[in-house]
Amino acid sequence: MAAEVECGKARLRCAFFVSHKHRLCKMIPSAGCRYCGEHAACEPDTTVGQQRKRIPCPLDPKHSVYADALQKHLKKCNSRERPLPVYYMKNINTEESDDEEDSDNNDTLPLHTEEVAGLIAKIERFSEGHCFVEFGAGRGHLAHWVQRALPANKRAHFLLIDRSTARFKVDGKHKQGAGEFERLKIDIQHLDLRKVPKICHEGFPVVGIGKHLCGSATDFALRCLAEQLPNLTNHVQSDSGIEVPRAEDQDTWTAGVGSQVLRSESQDWSRKGSSVAGLVIALCCHHRCRWRDYVGKEFFRARGLGCKDFSRLCRLSSWATCGWGRGRNGTEGHDPVGETTCPFESQLDLDVNTRVALGQQCKRMLDAGRVDFLRKRGFEATLKVYTDPTVSLENILLTALPRKVYC
Template structure:
């Protein structure tokens, strides 16, 4: 067998190796190569892969949903994409910062009444905003006996009110054209969402807030304010099936607005989109809505958005206004993401106080709700009817 010979790399290979040395040294295992970005000064890594402590990142003061490096804060604030939107919002009469946010001190609950199931050293979460991590850490800090005591309390309270809760699923006749897909084929159709939307409208019809369009005079059709409207598909169903004439879509984010294009083609329908956070919306100051009877809807309002919507429609700032300007006829909301709910925003603290639940227990409750949509781990648990028999006595 002839011996193997090894040749020196040619000039191209040398240049390639030199180029690689000038690139970020972070290894990408899936791509089996180093990152192709240029490193930042005095580092072997690019800006994406340079190790930084969490303390260097702070929420953007314009939009806390994203973070920015503290060193870059001054320059970021000047070019944040949401800066222009925030500046334009302040010019609208219906913008009132935090009008529906709630109050940290409202309905404050005496500690001796509402923390009976929690230890004295239970980590206190901020009433202003409790992050998911804060809620999780607070729950995991409970001893097992205290945890079981809280679960028992929840079960007892649920049994006392569960008879008042009823399922109500109804698809009204007026929505058959959508169920049978006898509508514009260009509109996205997902059966699950259409049935959910139809059930919301069916329940409104049961309460007499909506009426079958074949038996309704046009003058009796209320305006519709859809909160958390997204692309506006719930309103699209209302327009196609109930002949609504006036629509206000409230949404803080920007979407492709597919339903808007279809809705604007209806000559008899007037559409107004309010790009604003529900927390900052003074509904009584929307000039084109004043004096109109209206119906409030929402699917799905995430976490505290439900409380913000209730305050927006029913809050004290509406109660003290001219009655002719606040003609709400009904309200229907499909909620979601209860683990994101916040004590500050919760609208019925008095109710929870009467049940003996305060801020800390409220945040524990909201964190527990995420377990309802988690995987079923029952097969991994021992067959024990009462887990307290495993717990040491305190």
């Protein structure tokens, strides 16, 4: 009986053979047809196959459309060009560079429960009234567990940033919860936080979070937070609720930018006191950093280092995970490319432990430039170990809080 049911199901499936998947199409055709709507043109004995021709969509060739309905389809195709959001500003979180660079960025990594627990332990100090911005959110698991960790009577806001659409997102679990979740589909490289409605209109203090922001994505996030929004070092709340700078900067502020801020409606985020309350970002994949986007160029140049030195450090940083594949003893390995990236490795005659130690030193050198970048912008930044290396070899956390201001 079960075999007959399975046979009946098979007959209901489209008869088109998908060659690259080595199986039949799983779509269900209309009554009396052997092919689904996508493959109806393959049925020459029907009126559809003879009179209506299907062509690849010019916006996305992964799907097809009837040629006589093309114009109608283009108006509603999910791949059509859409108006850019107000918070889009091209390359706002990167800078032009005349130096050559040859590395690439960005990767996605799985989320591990033990790592999330370590991150949440650092984030719990922030509570009600904050807006948590998760960079590289993916399915949003980090924001999900942060919300679950907050006390039930505390209300927070969550802004999930990702440049692509992820399946099986957890945002829907919070539609009726205490936290407000909003997702923005945009590359961090082009994100202007000052123009995001939840921040510019409501003025929530911002907490940046991220669980493995690979390569240049971390640098984009740091610029987005440290260079766009003020922090408590340079801004304090006056009795009237308007944010003003420290006393030593008062004259400059009053004569210049400050007067414009108070008059400008477009700078409403400054009137409402939006500021960066802190950031907690787990670092990884330093070999995917790019000199053009790196925030620690001043730190390197002050030590006589340049683009080529940076590139070498990025390549050698992969040694920190070389010899550790994904899944070895349950350990999360992050894109181990040590041997393929460094062809001269065999000539150095270094054992695995030495390569790992050198790779970790290269990573910390790159992270030191990021710490220096944040400290020059009024933050107390530190690097911390947040989980055991048996859980993840990329177990370093970058945290930063605004320096306290006493008035």
